[in-house]
Amino acid sequence: MEQIAQLGTGIGWRPEIADAVERMAGTDGGVDWVEVVAENVCPGHIAESLLRLRERGVTVVPHGVSLGLGGADRPDEQRLRSLAERAEALGAPLVTEHIAFVRAGGALTASPLLEAGHLLPVPRTRDALDVLCENVRIAQDALPVPLALENIAALINWPGEDMTEGQFLYDLVDRTGVRLLIDVANLHTNHVNRGEDPAKALDELPVEAIAYVHVAGGFERDGVWHDSHAHPVPQQVLDVLADLASRVAPPGVLLERDDNFPEPGELERELVAIRGVLEKAEVRGPERKAPAGGSVADEEAEPVARQRLGLAQAALLSALVAGTPVPEGFDRVRLGVQARALAAKRADVVAKVAPELPEILGSSYRPTFIAYAQGHPMTDGYRRDALSFAEHVMLTGRPDDTDVLREVRRWWLERSGPAPLSQRPAARLARATRRVLLRR
Numbered sequence: 001m002e003q004i005a006q007l008g009t010g011i012g013w014r015p016e017i018a019d020a021v022e023r024m025a026g027t028d029g030g031v032d033w034v035e036v037v038a039e040n041v042c043p044g045h046i047a048e049s050l051l052r053l054r055e056r057g058v059t060v061v062p063h064g065v066s067l068g069l070g071g072a073d074r075p076d077e078q079r080l081r082s083l084a085e086r087a088e089a090l091g092a093p094l095v096t097e098h099i100a101f102v103r104a105g106g107a108l109t110a111s112p113l114l115e116a117g118h119l120l121p122v123p124r125t126r127d128a129l130d131v132l133c134e135n136v137r138i139a140q141d142a143l144p145v146p147l148a149l150e151n152i153a154a155l156i157n158w159p160g161e162d163m164t165e166g167q168f169l170y171d172l173v174d175r176t177g178v179r180l181l182i183d184v185a186n187l188h189t190n191h192v193n194r195g196e197d198p199a200k201a202l203d204e205l206p207v208e209a210i211a212y213v214h215v216a217g218g219f220e221r222d223g224v225w226h227d228s229h230a231h232p233v234p235q236q237v238l239d240v241l242a243d244l245a246s247r248v249a250p251p252g253v254l255l256e257r258d259d260n261f262p263e264p265g266e267l268e269r270e271l272v273a274i275r276g277v278l279e280k281a282e283v284r285g286p287e288r289k290a291p292a293g294g295s296v297a298d299e300e301a302e303p304v305a306r307q308r309l310g311l312a313q314a315a316l317l318s319a320l321v322a323g324t325p326v327p328e329g330f331d332r333v334r335l336g337v338q339a340r341a342l343a344a345k346r347a348d349v350v351a352k353v354a355p356e357l358p359e360i361l362g363s364s365y366r367p368t369f370i371a372y373a374q375g376h377p378m379t380d381g382y383r384r385d386a387l388s389f390a391e392h393v394m395l396t397g398r399p400d401d402t403d404v405l406r407e408v409r410r411w412w413l414e415r416s417g418p419a420p421l422s423q424r425p426a427a428r429l430a431r432a433t434r435r436v437l438l439r440r
Helices: 015-024 048-055 077-090 126-142 165-176 184-194 198-204 235-245 264-280 303-321 332-353 356-375 381-396 402-416 425-439
Strands: 008-012 033-037 059-063 095-098 101-106 111-120 147-150 179-183 210-215 219-221 224-226 252-255
Touching (some): 184 198, 184 224, 184 235, 210 235, 252 264, 356 402
Parallel strands (some): 008 033
Antiparallel strands (some): 219 224
């Protein structure tokens, strides 16, 4: 494994705080580097703020959210090319993604392809590990820089898991040489939601493979911790960071904030708190021993393992977004919480992708979208989801306000535009019929 770049203390770059990040960048006790959501970067039209940061020598790391390396299918070649292009355009020393699946179904399972619109946990099983390892190797071969993978937060447990998170990550690194992006907020989230001890996870995982660390805030409601990235970092998360820093000096630590952005002074105070934890830590070295029962490093995941994993993930995702029966062994209450969280996430992202819709619909936007989401799974990304939601509003006539419906129709007509014709006559007829109906 090549030497990991020393990054320092960073912050997640977002357009809403771009000015504040530029002011803090390169200052004593400020920001040493930034991370940007890879899917929000256009290689030919990089935000001026990011270009200025790059000119000042500030490292920019692209952080992907849609690759779905934990899914049953092999990584999409176009998504890999896009991630590689962003890494090269930003001059990044590495790229990062998640140990998660974000879509399921399709040809592998002969079922409709469904999008989660969010990161969902991979079962900690041998099948899932074999598939993940092969997918990681494919991604590593396609990327121009090293890859690091992040542990995610979860509301639900998979039945039949035979590894802890630490064991799963240890074997993943052992078999692929991939680096780790450890999110200490997610370790805390899994402690509350799944009863998993963060210290045990840190005991078992290979801390020497850590590329950098995420720190973020959240909140607890009715015994469930929500990893919101929109609240201050709590002391419990800083405590997990302190435990990690006592085992290894992380090459980088980054503060994440995705919404509900505070005044710059509050962000600076959180960065000071993070630096304080790192400065006080006395590295005593890892306490880990290699977990027993490591898996055999196959060169290629068996097709049957991919199919088994694909069927399991498709059944779970369908229950979450399409209202099909809950698969055996899952907690129905927790699945309900997760389903509502996914619908809320969709509503929030569509509101950002198409901000005119909540402006037009006002207070009725959110309840109308949540009702729509319960019967209309996302199948083709958030921009298509926004158009489909507008079509749903027009076809159902809800809300019952002529002026609002007229504005929704105008918005839809401006953005639906011409699209390449499908090769299937039935699909062309259905699209033409829908457009005629919606124009009326």
